[in-house]
Every structure is written in C-alpha cells, then in structure tokens.
Amino acid sequence: MRTVKTLFFGCILSFSSLAATSPADTATSQIIQLALQPSSLEMNLRRLTDEIGGRVPGTPAMQHAIDWGVQAFTAAGADNVHTEGFTIPFSWAEGNTEMTATTAYQVSATKVGGATVLSPFRVRAVSVAWAPALAPVKHVPIVDVGDGTESDFKKAGDIAGKVLLVHSVVLRTWDDLFAEYAKAPPVIDLAVKGKAKAIAFMATREHDILYRHTNSGAGEIDRLPMVIVAREDGERIARLLAAGNLVWADLSIPNQIGGPIKSSNVVAEITGSELPDEFVILGAHLDSWELGTGALDNGCNAALVIDALRAIKASGVRPRRTIRFILFSGEEEGLLGSRAYAFNHRRELDKAAGVVIYDSGTGKTTGFSVGGRNDVLFTAKDLIEPLTQFDVKDLSTTMEWGTDHFDFMLEGVPTFVADQVEANYLENYHAVSDTYDKVDFAQLKKNVAEAAALSFGLANLLQKIGPRLTRDQIEQTMRDSNSVDMFKAFGIWDEWANGTRGREK
Numbered sequence: 001m002r003t004v005k006t007l008f009f010g011c012i013l014s015f016s017s018l019a020a021t022s023p024a025d026t027a028t029s030q031i032i033q034l035a036l037q038p039s040s041l042e043m044n045l046r047r048l049t050d051e052i053g054g055r056v057p058g059t060p061a062m063q064h065a066i067d068w069g070v071q072a073f074t075a076a077g078a079d080n081v082h083t084e085g086f087t088i089p090f091s092w093a094e095g096n097t098e099m100t101a102t103t104a105y106q107v108s109a110t111k112v113g114g115a116t117v118l119s120p121f122r123v124r125a126v127s128v129a130w131a132p133a134l135a136p137v138k139h140v141p142i143v144d145v146g147d148g149t150e151s152d153f154k155k156a157g158d159i160a161g162k163v164l165l166v167h168s169v170v171l172r173t174w175d176d177l178f179a180e181y182a183k184a185p186p187v188i189d190l191a192v193k194g195k196a197k198a199i200a201f202m203a204t205r206e207h208d209i210l211y212r213h214t215n216s217g218a219g220e221i222d223r224l225p226m227v228i229v230a231r232e233d234g235e236r237i238a239r240l241l242a243a244g245n246l247v248w249a250d251l252s253i254p255n256q257i258g259g260p261i262k263s264s265n266v267v268a269e270i271t272g273s274e275l276p277d278e279f280v281i282l283g284a285h286l287d288s289w290e291l292g293t294g295a296l297d298n299g300c301n302a303a304l305v306i307d308a309l310r311a312i313k314a315s316g317v318r319p320r321r322t323i324r325f326i327l328f329s330g331e332e333e334g335l336l337g338s339r340a341y342a343f344n345h346r347r348e349l350d351k352a353a354g355v356v357i358y359d360s361g362t363g364k365t366t367g368f369s370v371g372g373r374n375d376v377l378f379t380a381k382d383l384i385e386p387l388t389q390f391d392v393k394d395l396s397t398t399m400e401w402g403t404d405h406f407d408f409m410l411e412g413v414p415t416f417v418a419d420q421v422e423a424n425y426l427e428n429y430h431a432v433s434d435t436y437d438k439v440d441f442a443q444l445k446k447n448v449a450e451a452a453a454l455s456f457g458l459a460n461l462l463q464k465i466g467p468r469l470t471r472d473q474i475e476q477t478m479r480d481s482n483s484v485d486m487f488k489a490f491g492i493w494d495e496w497a498n499g500t501r502g503r504e505k
C-alpha cells in the first residue's frame, strides 16, 4: 500500500473539493507532481533530435528512432513494449534540388531598343515531399498564377510546359496553416489540366526559411513536380514578372523514389488492474521531416508520451483499464501509422475508452478537442478539472483533421486532441529551424502532467467516457459539427463514403 506523504491538493483544489477528494483525485495529483519532477525527458529528446535527427520512414534514422522508443519505454517502466509494422507504398528522398531564375533587362531604362542583359540568380528551393522527380530542364518560362484560383489561372493564359509561381501569405495562425493545406489540391488540379511543367510554391515563412511540405495524402507519388521556393526569391520573381520582365527557370529535382517500405509504430502498455482488455491510447507521432530534426514536430511529444508513462508508473497506482502509449510512424505522409493501427485493431475498438493525442509542439495547452462528441463533454469537464491549475479548461467539439486521432475518430472512438497555442510552432513548422533549442521544457513538463492525468483519468473511470459510435452516428457528428466540407476539401469524404476509411457499420 502506498502512503501519500505530501498534501499537494491545497494549491490545486478548493476546500470544498478537498473535502470530497476520492482516491482517484489523490492518484491524479500524485501523477501530476511526479510528471513535474526532474526526469529523462530532456535527455530522451536530445538523443532523438541531435543524435538520431530527422526521421523519415524508410531511412536508417527512422529505424533508429523506433529502437530509441523501445528502449526509452522500457527504461520508463512499461509493463510490455512491442512494435507493429505497416507498409507505405513508396519510399521518397530528396536529391540535390537546384533552381536558377534568369531574367532579361534593358541596360538603359529610358532608351528604347537598347542592349538586353541576361541576369541569372540562384533560387533557394526544396522539393515538395512525395512529389515526382524532374530531369534537368533549362530556360522554362515562369508564369505567375497569383493565389492559384480558377480566375488567376484564366488570367495567366497558356501554362503548358511552364513553371507556375504560386503566392502565399506568411504563416501566423492555425487557420493559415489549414488554409495552406486546403489550397494546394485545386492548384495541382488546374496545373495538371493545363499541362504545366512544375509548380513553385512561395514559402509561407520569411527570412529564407525552407520547409518540407507534402500534398500527397496516402504515401502515393504526386502528379507533377513541385518545389517550395524561399519567400524572398519568390517575391523577387513576382516583382520582375509584374514589371514586364521575362523570367525563365533552370530546374532540376532529382528525387529518389523507390518501392514499398516498411515502418513501425512503437506500443508500450501499463496493464489495467480491473479491465485490462479495455484500453486508453496516449499517442504522438515519432516520425518527422528531415530538413530540421523534428523537435517541435513532434519529437517533444514523443518524449512526452514516454515521460507520461514514467510518471504514471512511478505513482504506483494502476488504472482500472490498460493504457497503451503509442509512438506512430508515417504521420507526415498522411497519418499512415495511426490509420494502419486503427484499421488493424478495429475489431477491438469497442473496448477503446479514449484516444489522447499531442502534436503541436510545446505551446501551452488550452484544452482538448473532442471530435464532435457532445456526449463526452460532461465527464471530460470533470477529468480536466485538476488541470485548471495549468489553465487547461476549454473543450471544443471540433472534428479536427491532420493528426493521429483521425482514424480512431472515424471508427467512432472518443478522441481528445490537445489544443495548444501556436507559440513558436508555426514559424519552425517542418522547417530547417525545427531543432532542440526551440523546445520550451518548462511548458513541455506541464503538458506531460496534463497528458498523464487525462489518460489516467479516462482509464480509471467506472464507465467508459462514451460508447463507440456507429457509422450512422459518426456521420451525424460530421454533419452536426459542419465538418463535411472540410472532409471533402481533403478528399477524405470520398474515402468515408465508399467505405475505404472509417467504421464499417
């Protein structure tokens, strides 16, 4: 039997709730305190980012990261650890992408018919991930298609064989990021229809920051070559074109593309004391892009999941249900690891008692999105009550897209995605600058406490927080939360409607 030697509650709970403190409240307080104590969190993350580095499935670094996960879970005290493989249809790696722009200008700005000079300049560019290679081409006209709307394309005229420059806005908010993802598919449609040679998306970050982006949703190779160009270079080309100068591109994108690859999710458990077959998942993705070292996206939260296990285990309190701590792979290529896990485990998802996901760097958590589920709000409010000390208090019923809860949500399982403030996440998003030095460890430790407390709370409830929804009920939550258009924009609606994704009945 464990004796609680320190009364932590004084600063956390009001006097009236102290009077009503249950053993579960006591355990939660204890787990929170243990999460905030010094741990191997920093060392684990330093090893993952500085020693292993960026982690794209199919690379040795990803395999090293999987081994890192197994070792770190074991060291944290997991009851068991294993990996579960899945397949990604293609491997992809960037070669030495090169782009030069050349413009022509008149030596004399006043004299008509004067000599013309060619002025080449290097454009800093990286390939869009899972986009096809482009053999070197020279002197290809660049055409500005503005924001890439249908009317912009009409104005641009004949785009066949040309490189298209697409404008963007500087990324500042979650809405901007969402808009960036939503904008690409129709631009690609129009570019393919007009037989363009390639697309050059202007970077959404300033100061020459380049980042990896993908528009391919399931690990398939995209329809035409695409690059992200440094914002400063893109704006220069746009100004030249607007002033009437012709601009041509020399472009080479020697991406290496191969056949199917295997990657793995890492799964560790704390076994439940009373209902071990029922389970809660606390997850974060382990893979990352490779221009930086994937510290904010999402190494910090992979380390969080491991440290949450440590804190719960260290409390000596076993939750009633099992908690599965999962590091997903293939998230960046289209949520592929969590999608495979949800699909392969769909027969046991009636026993899933909640899925908690962190995927937004180390910004302060404001609350959780519960995936359209009004039915879980009442109990969820109770579960996050101990987290009001960290200002975690908002519950939103938004059905989010874009992280690893998604396929569980489409299987009808209650999901909880941490809503976090942007902090420094977006300026470093998928970028060369996403490195260990950007991590706010004081905040990350609070996030560990919150993740551990919520996961433990869900696993320890007398009744599951909510049932697994039927297919009809899931579709109703999509309509009630006005999510259908969003799903259509990302091509998910068709997969749902034709039964290739989400609950069968």
Ligand SMILES: [Zn+2]
Pocket: 285, 297, 298, 331, 359
């Ligand atoms: Zn992420």
